[in-house]
Amino acid sequence: MSNEKILIVGAGRMAQAIIKGLKKADFTNVMVANKGNQERLEEVESRFNVDSTTQWQEHVSDQDIVILAMPPEAHEQVLSELAPVMTNQLIITVAAGIDVSYLEKRLPEGTAVAWVMPNTAAAKGESITLFTPGKNVSDEQEYFIEKILFSIGKFKKLNEQQLHALTPITGSAPAFIYRMALTLINKAKETGVSEVVAKQLVAQMIRGSAEMLNSELKCTADLIDEVASPGGVTAAALSVFDQYQFDQMMNDVLTACYERAKQ
Ligand SMILES: NC(=O)C1=CN([C@@H]2O[C@H](COP(=O)(O)OP(=O)(O)OC[C@H]3O[C@@H](n4cnc5c(N)ncnc54)[C@H](O)[C@@H]3O)[C@@H](O)[C@H]2O)C=CC1
Numbered sequence: 132m133s134n135e136k137i138l139i140v141g142a143g144r145m146a147q148a149i150i151k152g153l154k155k156a157d158f159t160n161v162m163v164a165n166k167g168n169q170e171r172l173e174e175v176e177s178r179f180n181v182d183s184t185t186q187w188q189e190h191v192s193d194q195d196i197v198i199l200a201m202p203p204e205a206h207e208q209v210l211s212e213l214a215p216v217m218t219n220q221l222i223i224t225v226a227a228g229i230d231v232s233y234l235e236k237r238l239p240e241g242t243a244v245a246w247v248m249p250n251t252a253a254a255k256g257e258s259i260t261l262f263t264p265g266k267n268v269s270d271e272q273e274y275f276i277e278k279i280l281f282s283i284g285k286f287k288k289l290n291e292q293q294l295h296a297l298t299p300i301t302g303s304a305p306a307f308i309y310r311m312a313l314t315l316i317n318k319a320k321e322t323g324v325s326e327v328v329a330k331q332l333v334a335q336m337i338r339g340s341a342e343m344l345n346s347e348l349k350c351t352a353d354l355i356d357e358v359a360s361p362g363g364v365t366a367a368a369l370s371v372f373d374q375y376q377f378d379q380m381m382n383d384v385l386t387a388c389y390e391r392a393k394q
């Protein structure tokens with residue numbers, strides 16, 4: 132059981148994925164707030180058995196940790212409301228582009244802050260979460276951060292610049308994988324298999340590929356080679372990737388992500 136008191140501001144998709152992990156890991160003191168959308172707040176409260184509030188500012192002084200899970204654009208306003216009511220809490224944001232320098236600049240001198248970049252697999256305890264602690268984070272607070280991140284999957288401590296550059300690759304890229312999965316599922320359905328079966332086939336193919344990717348014995352290029360029998364069907368397919376300049380497209384995809392987060 133974990134007794135740290137955690138307030139989560141924002142009750143959207145990422146917040147819910149984190150709450151799911153926290154509850155599974157037996158964090159007992161979780162409170163959640165949202166702007167507007169009272170219905171969503173009530174649903175989160177009953178679904179995850181957490182407390183909720185519409186006036187989070189009144190509860191900050193009772194907390195150990197505040198997790199900001201609202202859109203990046205809402206941070207300016209929320210931080211200006213948070214600063215005057217803080218009493219030594221650790222402040223964590225999960226927002227794309229909102230780094231520790233941004234938080235430290237807007238919160239009282241000496242505030243412990245961290246920037247965390249999870250992904251939605253947090254809901255299954257399978258996120259790969261990147262994090263950067265700010266300069267005022269104590270060893271005990273860093274332990275709290277790791278405990279929270281452990282509840283939603285694996286994690287890695289990196290610097291601020293690395294988090295900016297890797298947000299597209301670990302935060303957003305699940306959507307790229309699902310986009311490809313959607314095409315494969317739809318194609319599989321054309322053969323007459325049901326949606327459920329098509330999803331199972333594709334999910335297991337991705338799970339197996341992820342396991343292979345994790346193997347330390349082979350480099351990724353070798354894995355591609357291994358599938359592509361010389362002169363075979365996969366080689367024919369991969370030449371279409373080249374024809375459509377897949378690598379260039381992926382570079383553009385990642386750059387678009389990075390640039391948007393910087394805005
Ligand atoms: N969805 C994802 O895969 C990931 C999202 N993130 C970050 O998580 C944050 C939330 O994203 P999502 O959950 O996808 O969006 P969402 O739209 O599902 O949820 C955002 C929630 O914040 C609430 N909100 C907006 N302004 C607020 C305010 N001033 N005070 C309190 N609540 C407020 C909204 O009502 C909404 O419930 C973003 O900063 C995003 O960059 C980070 C990593 C992955």
Ligand SMILES: O=C(O)[C@@H]1CCC=N1
Nearest residue numbers: 226227298302303304
């Ligand atoms: O799309 C977004 O802005 C968020 C950040 C990373 C993944 N989802």
